[in-house]
Amino acid sequence: MEYRDYLLRRALSTIPMFVGLSVLIFTLARVIPGKPARLALGARATDEAVRQLRQQMGLNEPIWIQYFDYMGGMLHGDFGQSLVTNRNVATDIVRFFPATFELTTVAMSIAIVFGVPLGVIAGQNKDLTEDNLSRLISFFNVSLPPFWAGILLQLVFAFSLGWLPATGRLGDIEYVPVQVTGLLLVDSVLALNFETFASALRHLLLPAITLSLAPMADIARMTRSNFIEEFQQDYVEGLRTHGIPERLIAYKYVLRTSFASTLTIIGLDYGFLLGSGFVVEIVFSWPGLASYGVTAILEKDINAIVGVTLVIGAAFLTINLLVDVLYGVFDPRVWHSGESE
Template sequence: MTRTASGSLPRYILQRTLLVIPMIWVILTLVFIVLRVAPGDPVSAALGGKLDQDALDQRREALGFNRPILAQYWDYLSSVARLDFGRTFSDNQPVLHVVRDNGGATLALTVCAFIVALLVGIPLGLIAGRFRDSVPDVVIRLFGILSYAAPIFFVGFLLQAYVAKPLGLPTSGMASPITVFTVEPKTHILLIDVFLSGDSTAIEDVLKHLVLPATTLGLLICGVFIRLVRVNILQTLQSDYVEAAEARGLGRSKVTWRHAFRNALVPVITVIGLQFALLLGGAVLTESTFNWPGLGKKLVDYINDRDYGAVQGIITIFAVAVVLISLLVDIVNALIDPRVRY
């Protein structure tokens, strides 16, 4: 009876949700500390040389940087609790507006890269596990190692140099200028907006621009999925119920698809939250490589401008998004596999 209560889904969700609070607090604290150990103060770093000393002092006072560090820390936490992630120093606009205008491009790129990683990684992992220690297995494992270890900007340059021209794919930007100007921005996600517009030419244009960045970013984590699926396929094929199914006369292919494949997907779902964080980090380099107008490229621009207000706000949003997605993955995993609730 105790086991049932402790393993109930509502109790598990409550426990995981409560754990999110200290996780977010630790992340916010680290962001606050890291951005304040740099020499000088954020206002002088961002606007020094652009404003005179009186204007700098006024801006510093308005932003609260002349207050004690603990008071700044409390203001930062209370602002985030109100979903106020601050303002940029260089152009003085709310960080949430920057995320609204540029986050859609990053979201579309990340989701499409995830699809590429799953479409490539899961079938290859299944083939590698099904034909263990064969030539296909060795080749697939080598591909997985290389795809994970290769610098993402290097992979992007290779695709731009050797794949873009033969396939007629664009190497820069999210769409042609005519598409950007003619499609009405209803959702701030161009990929969705072009489908809502029904313009087939615009849809084709956006999809072509998406192929190389999504492939580059997807290859970053497909190696992880290859390894996970392969290892779990091998473990499942050696389990008792698989041997029993084969003893009943089921062929190896049917056993692999009906039994082993489904169980092999459980750990893939488990690590999706962690891989999402990796994709967000990779999106910064991918967007810079392909001049993709997303939040990652915008973050790089703000870092170059030493705009700590924008950097702090964007990194905070990234961090909170990763934690919340990890929570969602834990809940989905508990629905699929009840054993994780205990």
């Protein structure tokens, strides 16, 4: 099998998965107990108001017609109107998603930069002091709830030391660059406004570190496990007999091969953080999609709930597709054999 055929097969496989996801989400949102229109307006709403909202949301049609109408509108950028903001849900998603994407991307970058070396050091020194210390750090990271981690970081670095801001994406007096991507770090660089870039980075550090702790532990443990397993392969012993230094074997050969499996956990954690970072967004008053989705749930804003869930689901599938692409680069056996682990 050619690498191109492998990529095409992977890309095509995401289509039925997204269709199935959209059917599941849409159906669940329409058949929830209590009826969507009544839940959205509250118990005190008049029957006339409920009827008008049902008409507006197309709830009087059979559910399969509602689904195709919704998907057809979605293809044209119409996700329905939010009952909370009175805007098109797509407009709200475009407004809030960049903040979540920026936070999640920086958090995962931190997790990878620190998690991979922790795993490598632990794998090279199995059952020694370095390994025990690495496992202790991983255990601490995964055990500390994000809510408490965020508050502790705020207390130390924002309120006690005053090194970093506690909340928000920018200070009140900072210039907000023209939105090109919605990512403040990128837009400030494009505008050549490095003062705003520095402020955006300072505001980003605490929530990103908080969000990176759990995936850092996952990456470290997976890298350690893969490293130990890979070091037991015959080719490693062959490299040693040829006099290749242990450090070169570890970082040039073993890390490349073992990292393919680590990519899987990176992709899963990345997709998970996109939809589950609402606790961190709330603690740091971060105006992202996750906190917008929580507000939609609390306010029973059905269109917003469906729109946010579909976007996060689509992002998750896209990330997994990218992981498959990189998996094939790091481990060509995947597409040579026509199988993916």
